[in-house]
Amino acid sequence: MTMPALFDLTGQTALITGSSKGIGKAIAHRMAEHGANVIISSRKADVCEAAAAEINAAVGREAAYVIPANIADKASLQALVDKTIAKFGQIDHLVCNAASNPYFGPQAGITDEQFSKILQNNIISNHWLIAMVAPAMRARKEGSITIVSSVGGLKASTVIGAYCISKAADMQLARNLAAEFGPDNVRVNCIAPGLIKTDFAKALWDNPEILKVSTSNAPLRRIGIPDEIAGMAVLLAGKAGGFATGQCFVIDGGATIA
16 A cells, blocks of 8 residues: 555654653554654663564564663663664654653652653753754754653643653753754654553543543543554654644643633
8 A cells, every 4th residue: 555645654764762652652653654664762672672563563564673772871872873873774753752750749849869850851861862863864954853742841730840841841942953953954843742541641540530530621521542642743754744843732632722
């Protein structure tokens, strides 16, 4: 079957962090389905291998390749980039999806270590990785970078404040870099998911009562699924997203407008 041209990623390479499960795995799966070679990366090799095997079985080809990495370690990220280029020649699309949130509670109670970890993993590591990948994209005059942010970056929170600060910073990082890289035809955007059914957000949906409260005001009255984020990532990588840069695409069932 031929892929519609607007969404065709055939022969292109996408590096996706935090792609062994949840939203990252869904993005990798759908990009592979649209023809891309995808790098599955997280800290644990075994879960990466399982995700790659699942994706390869689903798309019927060896589309997913595993390179474990620790996003908090700059040398590990550089090795991730170097190994990807050694395997596939270049990186056409970067998706910064990996993130962490080790603290749940009021801002006054967060430790310096927890706050630093959130800022490191959710902002600084994205900055590092983009800095490693963007120069080659700019030299080729082609490429896309997508940061998975969160609607938390648009709203106040009394329980995940530091996480929300980091996600707001990701939106600004995308705006700044879109302005810098735009003249070289490299696009930088954010996706801001609302409540999505992943292990990462399990505390917010595992309990039926909490889930009801979380979704009762949203127009669609339900939780989202990872594929509903993955579709936007495919669009932003493909020709369909060719005129989009510096933007934050909110996908939240309408929660932020309610």
